[in-house]
Amino acid sequence: MRSRILYALLLAIASVYGQAPPQAGRGGGTARVAPPARIVTFTAQPASIQAGQPVTLVWAAENPNATTIDQGVGRVTARGSRQVFPTATTSYTLTVTGPNNAMLTSSVTVTVSGGKAAAATAAAPVDLHVDLNGVYGFAGVRGAEPPPLKPGAEKFRIVRGPNDVRGNTTLGTDCKPLGVPQSFVTPYPFQIVQTPKLILMVFEYPNAIRFIPTDGRAHPVDPDPTWMGDSVAHWEGDTLVVDTIGFNDKTEVSGFMHTESLHVVERFRRIENGSLQYDVTVEDPNVFTRPWVLPTRTLPFRPEVDHVDEFVCETSKDYDKLFDKK
Known part of the structure; x- marks a missing residue:
């Protein structure tokens, strides 16, 4: 039976995040002055x-x-x-x-x-009314050729053995969060729950959640490193642009480990049949010499699925069978 408890809890959290933040400080005191x-x-x-x-x-x-x-x-x-x-x-x-x-x-x-000076133009308008709610499938495509590595950064390349499908990557049976953008290449769906000021991305495997404010806030100055990072987002026309920093160094990106300086910019745009066009650029100044633009992917819309299932590692230890070599 599909578990509806997680979904109800997520909607409740989203509704709370969708409210305007209180102006008073802790204990009812005066709000601090913004720098x-x-x-x-x-x-x-x-x-x-x-x-x-x-x-x-x-x-x-x-x-x-x-x-x-x-x-x-x-x-x-x-x-x-x-x-x-x-x-x-x-x-x-x-x-x-x-x-x-x-x-x-x-x-x-x-x-x-050989060109003439271009006239200044106004910034593009922002559309906040695109509905991305729904369940989507994964997009497992081959990555683009990586940019040149920084001197001494070869140690970040993941070396896989001939009988090792995953090598020493985080995509395995340890059920640790996969980070970004690796969370979109597992054979499990994810769900978007959208409110006016917050978007939640709920990944069935390994039961991970991304909280993505869309209320115009900035990143914390020095965010604590986490598996999924600190995300903020805004709309550019019909495209959701998500900027994420604050990662720990325990996940991989298309065959490479990274440092806590990893910076990921994602662009989600709804296309035909409700699917999502997914474009992503990753950069880590300690590993790569320039930003890495990965190939455009399509995340298929799954209208027949009401919500993602609960995934508990203790009862789902057959995940590794999906990667067994025949």
Whole structure:
């Protein structure tokens, strides 16, 4: 019998998270004063290209209420990276709105050989009304060729033996959380429970949950490392963009271990038949020389499934049979 207790509990938690946070501090005291916003960095790499070549915008801000980049990029998370393809010399402006509506800006210019200067355009509008609720299947596809490793980072590569399907990866019978994006490649479904200010992603294996606020909050300055990381999200048109940091170093990413500096940016967009287009970029400055853009995947919609099942390792020890070599 499908367990409905977990689902009811998740809905209850989601409804609580969907409420506006109280303004008073602990014990009814005065709310603490928020620290001022600050732009830490905003760069374009490389800053000079030929027409048709990509440029990666990299930014970081502290304590913002909202962060946007013009030229059609739109609203972004407090720190991250985005690949753009300017066809003419273009200036990009990062705008950070902090407490008391204080506004900070920083600009970078990308020079495109043979191109004319592009006019500034407004940030793309944000659509908060896309419904992603439902149960989805997994997408086990081969990963893209990894970027070059940093000097001395070869130790992070996972070496698999000829009779070892998983090698020393975390994808096994230990029932530990798989992290991101590995949680989307197991042969078990996951469920999205969406409220106006919070999205929950519930993974049947190994009974793991991601709490993803969509209320505009930023990451904590120094989050405690966890298996699934600290996630915040926003909408860019019909696409949910999830930015995650604060991982521990116990999971793998497409054949590599990583450090606590892992940073993952995911993009979820509902397509035909209700399925999700899933794009993800991972970066770890201690392992890879540049961000790693993984192949686009499709997470199939499962309308015939009402909710994910309860998964308890003690009664589900046959998981390893799915990987037995024939």
